[in-house]
Amino acid sequence: MKKNIPYRINLPEEYIPKKWYNLRAEMKSPVPPLLNPATREPVTLDELSKIFCTELAKQELNTTDAYIDIPQGIIDFYKMCRPSPLIRAYCLEKELGTPAKIYYKFEGNNTSGSHKLNSAIPQAYYAKQQGLKGLTTETGAGQWGTALSMACAYYHIPLTVFMVKGSFMQKPHRKAIMQTFGASVIPSPSDTTNAGRAIIAKLGETSGSLGCAISEAVEVAVSNDGFRYVLGSVLNQVALHQSIIGLEAKAAMELYDEYPDVVIGCAGGGSNLAGLIAPFMGDKIKGTHNPYFIAVEPASCPSLTRGKYGYDFCDTGKVTPLAKMYSLGCEFIPSSNHAGGLRYHGMSPLISKLYDDGLLDEARSIEQTAVFDAAVRFARCEGILPAPESSHAIKIAMDEAVKCRETGEEKTILFGLTGTGYFDMSAYSSFIEKSMGDYIPTEAELQHGFEGMPEM
Amino acid sequence: MKKNIPYRINLPEEYIPKKWYNLRAEMKSPVPPLLNPATREPVTLDELSKIFCTELAKQELNTTDAYIDIPQGIIDFYKMCRPSPLIRAYCLEKELGTPAKIYYKFEGNNTSGSHKLNSAIPQAYYAKQQGLKGLTTETGAGQWGTALSMACAYYHIPLTVFMVKGSFMQKPHRKAIMQTFGASVIPSPSDTTNAGRAIIAKLGETSGSLGCAISEAVEVAVSNDGFRYVLGSVLNQVALHQSIIGLEAKAAMELYDEYPDVVIGCAGGGSNLAGLIAPFMGDKIKGTHNPYFIAVEPASCPSLTRGKYGYDFCDTGKVTPLAKMYSLGCEFIPSSNHAGGLRYHGMSPLISKLYDDGLLDEARSIEQTAVFDAAVRFARCEGILPAPESSHAIKIAMDEAVKCRETGEEKTILFGLTGTGYFDMSAYSSFIEKSMGDYIPTEAELQHGFEGMPEM
Numbered sequence: 001m002k003k004n005i006p007y008r009i010n011l012p013e014e015y016i017p018k019k020w021y022n023l024r025a026e027m028k029s030p031v032p033p034l035l036n037p038a039t040r041e042p043v044t045l046d047e048l049s050k051i052f053c054t055e056l057a058k059q060e061l062n063t064t065d066a067y068i069d070i071p072q073g074i075i076d077f078y079k080m081c082r083p084s085p086l087i088r089a090y091c092l093e094k095e096l097g098t099p100a101k102i103y104y105k106f107e108g109n110n111t112s113g114s115h116k117l118n119s120a121i122p123q124a125y126y127a128k129q130q131g132l133k134g135l136t137t138e139t140g141a142g143q144w145g146t147a148l149s150m151a152c153a154y155y156h157i158p159l160t161v162f163m164v165k166g167s168f169m170q171k172p173h174r175k176a177i178m179q180t181f182g183a184s185v186i187p188s189p190s191d192t193t194n195a196g197r198a199i200i201a202k203l204g205e206t207s208g209s210l211g212c213a214i215s216e217a218v219e220v221a222v223s224n225d226g227f228r229y230v231l232g233s234v235l236n237q238v239a240l241h242q243s244i245i246g247l248e249a250k251a252a253m254e255l256y257d258e259y260p261d262v263v264i265g266c267a268g269g270g271s272n273l274a275g276l277i278a279p280f281m282g283d284k285i286k287g288t289h290n291p292y293f294i295a296v297e298p299a300s301c302p303s304l305t306r307g308k309y310g311y312d313f314c315d316t317g318k319v320t321p322l323a324k325m326y327s328l329g330c331e332f333i334p335s336s337n338h339a340g341g342l343r344y345h346g347m348s349p350l351i352s353k354l355y356d357d358g359l360l361d362e363a364r365s366i367e368q369t370a371v372f373d374a375a376v377r378f379a380r381c382e383g384i385l386p387a388p389e390s391s392h393a394i395k396i397a398m399d400e401a402v403k404c405r406e407t408g409e410e411k412t413i414l415f416g417l418t419g420t421g422y423f424d425m426s427a428y429s430s431f432i433e434k435s436m437g438d439y440i441p442t443e444a445e446l447q448h449g450f451e452g453m454p455e456m
Numbered sequence: 457m458k459k460n461i462p463y464r465i466n467l468p469e470e471y472i473p474k475k476w477y478n479l480r481a482e483m484k485s486p487v488p489p490l491l492n493p494a495t496r497e498p499v500t501l502d503e504l505s506k507i508f509c510t511e512l513a514k515q516e517l518n519t520t521d522a523y524i525d526i527p528q529g530i531i532d533f534y535k536m537c538r539p540s541p542l543i544r545a546y547c548l549e550k551e552l553g554t555p556a557k558i559y560y561k562f563e564g565n566n567t568s569g570s571h572k573l574n575s576a577i578p579q580a581y582y583a584k585q586q587g588l589k590g591l592t593t594e595t596g597a598g599q600w601g602t603a604l605s606m607a608c609a610y611y612h613i614p615l616t617v618f619m620v621k622g623s624f625m626q627k628p629h630r631k632a633i634m635q636t637f638g639a640s641v642i643p644s645p646s647d648t649t650n651a652g653r654a655i656i657a658k659l660g661e662t663s664g665s666l667g668c669a670i671s672e673a674v675e676v677a678v679s680n681d682g683f684r685y686v687l688g689s690v691l692n693q694v695a696l697h698q699s700i701i702g703l704e705a706k707a708a709m710e711l712y713d714e715y716p717d718v719v720i721g722c723a724g725g726g727s728n729l730a731g732l733i734a735p736f737m738g739d740k741i742k743g744t745h746n747p748y749f750i751a752v753e754p755a756s757c758p759s760l761t762r763g764k765y766g767y768d769f770c771d772t773g774k775v776t777p778l779a780k781m782y783s784l785g786c787e788f789i790p791s792s793n794h795a796g797g798l799r800y801h802g803m804s805p806l807i808s809k810l811y812d813d814g815l816l817d818e819a820r821s822i823e824q825t826a827v828f829d830a831a832v833r834f835a836r837c838e839g840i841l842p843a844p845e846s847s848h849a850i851k852i853a854m855d856e857a858v859k860c861r862e863t864g865e866e867k868t869i870l871f872g873l874t875g876t877g878y879f880d881m882s883a884y885s886s887f888i889e890k891s892m893g894d895y896i897p898t899e900a901e902l903q904h905g906f907e908g909m910p911e912m
Contacts, residue, residue, distance in 0.1 A: 007535040010466040079463040080547070080839045091536070091610075109565070111841045111876070153836040154547075173629075173881035177841065180832055180884050376636055380609040383536045385567045385633065420567070422878035425629035428636050 007090060009252045011083040016075055017251075021243040023278045024236060024350065025066040026285050031236070031353045032324035034060075035311060037454070043321050050222055051229050051320075052237075055126040059237040066282075068240065070122075073129075077121045077154060081110035082244070086252040087417075091381040093401070100404035102397060103260070104417040105249040105276065106384065114387065114419030115272045116147035116232050119241035123230040124151035133226035134158035138188065138213030140167055141341035141389070142174030143419055144232030149181035162188040162216045166207030166336055174423050188213035195219050195317035209333040210344050215317025233269025234314060234323070234348045242275020249414060250279045260291050260414035262400055266392035267295040267304060267363070268341050270348030276416040277360070284359060294400075295351065295363040296392040298371070300439045301334040303327060303347045304363035306446060309356055312346055312453045322454065325352040328441075329449030335439040339368060339427035340388030345449070364396055367438035371395050372431035375421070387419035388427055463546060465708045467539040472531055473707075475523040477699040479734045480692065480806065482522055482741050487692070487809045488780035490516075491767060493910070499777045506678055507685050507776075508693075511582040515693040522738075524696065526578075529585075533577045533610060537566035538700070542708040543873075547837040549857070556860035558853060559716070560873040561705040561732065562840065570843065570875030571728045572603035572688050575697035579686040580607035589682035590614035594644065594669030596623055597797035597845070598630030599875055600688030605637035618644040618672045622663030622792055630879050644669035651675050651773035665789040666800050671773025689725025690770060690779070690804045698731020705870060706735045716747050716870035718856055722848035723751040723760060723819070724797050726804030732872040733816070740815060750856075751807065751819040752848040754827070756895045757790040759783060759803045760819035762902060765812055768802055768909045778910065781808040784897075785905030791895040795824060795883035796844030801905070820852055823894035827851050828887035831877070843875035844883055 024031050033042040048057035059068065070078075089102040107115035127135050135157055139145030145161040152159040161183050168175060168187035175185045188208050189196040195215035199206070206212075214231070221229035232238060253259060263280055265273035273295055283289040297304055307326040314320040316330055327346040334343040347355075354360040368388070375391035377398075378384070386394055397415040404411050421428065430436040441449075480487055489498040504513035515524065526534075545558040563571035583591050591613055595601030601617040608615040617639050624631060624643035631641045644664050645652040651671035655662070662668075670687070677685035688694065709715060719736055721729035729751055739745040753760055763782040770776040772786055783802040790799045803811075810816040824844070831847035833854075834840070842850055853871040860867050877884065886892040897905075 006469045008469070010468070012466070013462045013464070077839075081464075111835070111839055113878075150839055154839065172885070173878075176881040176885040176888070177878075179888050180835060180841065180881075182836065379567070379636060380638065383533075383567055383606055383610060385636065422569075422629075422633075425632040425636075429628070429632040432632070432635050 003256055005088050005256050007088055009086040011248065011252055013079045015083050015248065015251055016078050017070065017244055017247045019067040019069055020240045021247055021278050021282065022062060022066055022068055022240050023281055024063045026282050028285065029357060030063060031349050034321040034323055037313065037318070037322050051218060053126040053130050053132065053228050055129070056123060056237050059240055060235060071125065074122050074125050081117065083248045084109050086249055089382055092378060095381045096398060096401050096405060098401040098405040099408060099410045100401040101410065101412045102401055103253065103414045105245055106417045107245060108387065108417065108420035112143065112147035112150050113422060114143040114147060115242060115245060115275065116144045117150065118244050118275065119232060119238045119271065120147035120151040122241050124148065124155045124157055127157055127228060128155040132157065132228055134160065135228060135230050136160045136217040136221045137230045137232065138162045138210060138217045140164045140210045140343055142167060142171055142423060143341060145178050145183065146174065148230065148232065149178040149183040152183065153181040159183040160220065161185045162190065162213040164188055164208040164210060164213050170426060171423055188216050190216060193219045195319060199316060207336050209316060211316030211330050214315035215319050218315065218319050233271040233344065234346065236350060238271045239274035239348060239350050242271045243278040245272065245275040245416065246278040246280060249276065258412055259289060261411040262292045262294065262413045264294045264296065264393050264397050264413065264415040266342060266389050266416065266418060267297050267347065267351060268389060269344045270351035272416050272418045274348055274350050281354065281359060293360045294396055295355065295360060296396045297363060297365050298338060298342050298392065299365040299367045300338040300441065301328065301343050302365040303345065304355055305365045307347070308450055308453065309352060310453060311456050314346065323349045325349050326355065327453060328446060329452040331452035332449035337437050337439050340424055342389050342392065366392055366395055367440065369431065369436055369438055372428065372436065374398055384417065385421045386417060387421045388424050390418040459712055461544050461712050463544055465542040467704065467708055469535050471539050471704065471707055472534050473526065473700055473703045475525055476696045477703055477734050477738065478518060478522055478524055478696050479737055480519045482738050484741065485813060486519060487805050490777040490779055493769065493774065493778050507674060509582040509586050509588065509684050511585070512579060512693050515696055516691060527581065530578050530581050537573065539704045540565050542705055545838060548834060551837045552854060552857050552861060554857040554861040555864060555866045556857040557866065557868045558857055559709065559870045561701055562873045563701060564843065564873065564876035568599065568603035568606050569878060570599040570603060571698060571701060571731065572600045573606065574700050574731065575688060575694045575727065576603035576607040578697050580604065580611045580613055583613055583684060584611040588613065588684055590616065591684060591686050592616045592673040592677045593686045593688065594618045594666060594673045596620045596666045596799055598623060598627055598879060599797060601634050601639065602630065604686065604688065605634040605639040608639065609637040615639040616676065617641045618646065618669040620644055620664040620666060620669050626882060627879055644672050646672060649675045651775060655772065663792050665772060667772030667786050670771035671775050674771065674775050689727040689800065690802065692806060694727045695730035695804060695806050698727045699734040701728065701731040701872065702734040702736060705732065714868055715745060717867040718748045718750065718869045720750045720752065720849045720852050720869065720871040722798060722845050722872065722874060723753050723803060723807060724845060725800045726807035728872050728874045730804055730806050737810065737815060749816045750852055751811065751816060752852045753819060753821050754794060754798050754848065755821040755823045756794040756897065757784065757799050758821040759801065760811055761821045763803070764906055764909065765808060766909060767912050770802065779805045781805050782811065783909060784902060785908040787908035788905035793893050793895050796880055798845050798848065822848055822851055823896070825887065825892055825894055828884065828892065830854055840873065841877045842873060843877045844880050846872070846874040
């Protein structure tokens with residue numbers, strides 16, 4: 001007889017994984033390497049170590065070890081919020097009248113309010129181990145900046161955050177929480193860096209973009225002794241750290257003899273999606289299971305569904321290595337009417353490769369009013385206020401569950417609920433007051449973005 | 457050998473109590489009854505049932521049953537967020553260098569962000585069972601309004617919230633989250649009620665108070681057929697529902713052979729404190745244990761430390777029953793510079809009685825800059841952003857732990873971390889920017905408040 005499945009599966013702390021899972025080591029066709037933009041040769045450990053902590057640079061380049069030990073100093077911090085709950089969405093199932101079983105892995109259960117903390121902790125930890133003087137980073141909607149501020153406070157490392165100016169102006173409370181955790185917060189583009197000044201000179205008044213903010217943060221890190229840059233998404237090292245989401249989800253489901261038929265995650269830079277799907281994708285590659293994977297992105301920033309797969313810069317100022325990814329072009333800036341995160345021009349090289357190989361089965365884009373409609377419905381029955389980012393996955397999970405109602409299939413659906421929406425109440429207000437609009441870039445706008453990609 | 461104590465004790469859902477604990481049934485000296493203000497006689501079930509749901513009115517008057525069954529329809533909702541974690545504050549202990557063991561029961565682990573949900577759920581549930589058309593309530597800082605909005609969304613009951621005007625203006629995001637859960641939100645005092653109009657006529661432009669908002673909410677409930685009023689604190693029924701905090705905390709500690717030497721809670725209306733201490737106070741009354749209880753309140757609204765113990769109205773408009781409580785007078789309005797909740801003029805009759813009897817050992821008041829200083833320190837090491845209300849308890853828990861460092865005593869300290877501070881970032885900002893001030897009412901101001909209390 002099957003065990004009775006609780007609403008929330010809260011595994012005890014012994015279930016925190018002792019190793020991250022490095023999916024790249026299992027892939028039959030490798031993820032294309034990062035390239036040095038000057039030489040167009042694969043970046044070396046030496047080159048990367050000037051930007052990132054040495055240990056993180058090693059992880060970035062490690063394509064051979066399927067499992068990488070998590071140091072005890074990181075596990076101790078993970079214990080403060082992990083394992084995160086795996087929730088059986090009984091109320092949502094009832095609301096939709098679906099025979100599907102819906103599960104979500106809830107990563108908003110820590111003060112930073114999102115999965116970003118999973119990578120912020122190791123990145124701050126390794127910086128401390130290396131004896132660095134400080135870290136720089138960028139943040140868009142603010143989830144990453146908040147998470148990294150928490151981690152840096154815990155490990156006692158100074159942090160400077162370049163915050164996308166549009167977000168800085170709209171979300172003073174995001175700035176305040178980062179400052180509460182001791183970080184310095186600078187709106188980007190700023191006049192404190194060459195990259196920022198160049199972007200202002202070119203674009204004039206702009207609400208900024210993640211790409212701009214990355215350029216500024218990298219510049220400060222590489223031009224100050226003892227400083228390094230950290231990034232909250234896109235990179236292989238981040239996908240590695242985020243594998244803890246999928247590992248815990250899989251362990252929790254196995255306890256109840258469950259395995260997902262469909263796995264759904266929102267995708268901005270791709271870190272949460274990469275982490276959620278990692279062990280399930282490993283099974284698919286090994287041929288032991290065949291789950292169906294869906295990436296969900298905003299219609300206003302559709303890198304997977306409308307982008308080009310090719311080498312591009314990770315930033316607008318073109319100071320970073322080149323990555324092969326689905327991209328809208330490193331100069332693409334999504335409409336300022338777009339609420340929340342998921343506004344990066346590219347997509348993690350790992351996710352891009354899986355999608356190009358057909359292992360990541362499908363990508364869908366959604367307009368934001370449909371996303372908020374799903375978010376409000378979910379909140380009212382499941383009692384969790386989701387982040388706009390996460391709500392992309394909710395929307396598609398609901399769509400899939402409704403299909404099951406129509407076909408009678410009892411599918412097991414797993415999606416990632418990456419975070420909470422406490423700092424997105426302005427967007428919720430505009431949705432409730434019906435002043436929220438949608439935006440889909442025109443073909444001409446996309447074409448303009450593609451022209452900014454480097455010729456290879 | 458003692459078991460290894462994890463950072464977070466997350467009990468499985470089977471540990472959700474099946475009964476609330478009614479401390480009044482154990483008390484040797486009874487809590488003085490609510491009085492009808494016209495007759496000065498104890499209120500009857502009939503009278504109370506015109507204001508509250510009948511089942512809640514019965515609970516309000518029940519002084520004989522030590523345990524009251526929790527209906528399954530309530531337990532099913534509790535499962536979405538309970539048992540809440542009991543956290544061992546290893547990082548705070550290390551930060552303070554104390555031999556004390558510090559535990560906190562974290563009630564901010566649900567979307568409403570506070571313990572208020574524990575009573576919102578049953579109050580909405582019983583309203584639904586009674587077939588009511590709608591509920592009215594008031595909210596100050598917004599925790600109660602948010603919690604009740606969630607509960608009413610879940611049980612599909614219309615809700616009108618009178619929100620203290622100062623808070624309504626300062627916290628648009630609190631309003632937005634209540635609206636997201638489908639509630640109507642009206643700033644109080646408003647011109648939609650007789651009570652509101654009278655208060656405006658008397659005081660002119662005012663930022664309002666909980667007492668004003670209660671008057672308005674009660675008026676709307678009693679003058680509309682099929683509506684009832686619900687209250688998030690002060691009442692015996694609320695203390696009853698909140699006993700789930702203490703019951704879970706005690707069960708979790710018992711699993712690890714722990715028992716608190718000191719129990720600390722913040723006190724505004726007294727509901728969280730009453731709930732946290734309930735089973736431990738029961739032990740004290742029975743003589744099986746002798747924990748030391750400390751209530752912590754803001755220096756700007758010091759009902760226990762500087763109030764008078766006597767019969768007073770629960771609201772400013774003087775439409776409610778009279779309760780015997782420590783009070784600053786029902787016309788007392790705390791300084792608008794006071795951030796967060798804990799701004800009620802009175803204190804729950806249960807807590808007041810326990811304090812008057814010396815069973816609640818001590819009350820301390822603190823100024824808000826000291827509270828925020830403790831909050832920021834706590835956030836940086838424990839990785840949770842506390843509500844200002846909860847931070848009163850943090851401050852005193854830290855003080856007690858530091859005393860242990862000095863005396864070498866290995867005390868076990870338990871405090872209530874009632875909620876999160878996501879909607880209090882303006883206050884955090886003003887603390888960080890050093891623009892936050894303190895305020896202590898003068899003797900003359902207190903005297904003016906006492907003059908508003910009814911003559912008995």
